[in-house]
Amino acid sequence: MSSAISRGFDHCVAIYPETIAPEDFRVAWVRDFLTRVEGPRVLDLGCGKGRFLPYLGEGGRRAFGCDFSEAFLAAARVRGGGRLLRSDGQALGIRSGAFDALLGVEVIEHMPDLAAGLREAVRVLKPGGRLLLVDKNALAVADKLRNRLYERFSPALRSMARVTPDWGPFRERWMLPWKVTAALKGLCREVSVRYAGPRWLSTFVAWEALK
Numbered sequence: 751m752s753s754a755i756s757r758g759f760d761h762c763v764a765i766y767p768e769t770i771a772p773e774d775f776r777v778a779w780v781r782d783f784l785t786r787v788e789g790p791r792v793l794d795l796g797c798g799k800g801r802f803l804p805y806l807g808e809g810g811r812r813a814f815g816c817d818f819s820e821a822f823l824a825a826a827r828v829r830g831g832g833r834l835l836r837s838d839g840q841a842l843g844i845r846s847g848a849f850d851a852l853l854g855v856e857v858i859e860h861m862p863d864l865a866a867g868l869r870e871a872v873r874v875l876k877p878g879g880r881l882l883l884v885d886k887n888a889l890a891v892a893d894k895l896r897n898r899l900y901e902r903f904s905p906a907l908r909s910m911a912r913v914t915p916d917w918g919p920f921r922e923r924w925m926l927p928w929k930v931t932a933a934l935k936g937l938c939r940e941v942s943v944r945y946a947g948p949r950w951l952s953t954f955v956a957w958e959a960l961k
């Protein structure tokens with residue numbers, strides 16, 4: 751299934767942004783997270799076009815990006831900003847404890863085997879390493895309602911629904927925050943959750959964990 755999903759990403763690479771503005775709240779979350787990271791090696795899991803890599807490389811850190819889509823990696827290569835590798839987040843093929851920190855923005859939502867993805871993310875962290883996952887919040891009622899309306903009444907606006915369109919075998923899954931928290935608690939020492947506003951309205955939710 752993973753290769754079918756990655757081929758889907760290869761085909762829709764054009765619709766994804768290449769950069770993210772320094773003032774975006776997700777960049778603020780990432781920079782705040784990095785203040786607690788000890789050690790230089792940071793992996794961006796599902797790095798896409800590498801829009802977070804320049805931020806991960808700030809302060810002399812070594813940024814690595816990994817993605818299972820060759821088309822996304824090609825775009826990331828053009829932009830530079832980190833060492834890139836092709837790998838599936840559900841079976842990374844990277845040695846255990848290789849990284850001091852791991853970032854994953856809007857990537858676990860695309861994993862059919864979420865438990866394997868979380869296990870792998872934590873496995874490649876050293877003991878005392880930190881993880882930050884930023885993903886879509888299933889509690890965001892306004893988003894959910896808008897998505898339903900777009901999908902039902904306006905196929906032309908479907909892409910506005912902010913869920914992966916119908917090109918692949920697996921549509922993105924918005925996260926019930928407590929489910930990811932519980933899974934991470936089984937793998938890590940400390941887990942905290944944050945939202946970009948009231949939890950029922952925030953499109954994004956972030957989990958930070960200490961291994």
Ligand SMILES: C[S@@+](CC[C@H](N)C(=O)[O-])C[C@H]1O[C@@H](n2cnc3c(N)ncnc32)[C@H](O)[C@@H]1O
Pocket residue numbers: 752756759766795796797798799800801802816817818819822837838839840854855856857860861
């Ligand atoms: C919505 S994009 C986000 C990209 C990047 N994190 C960003 O915020 O710009 C999702 C990315 O995750 C990658 N991806 C999805 N599932 C993956 C998996 N199982 N292993 C590795 N990469 C994956 C896709 O190829 C795509 O580049």
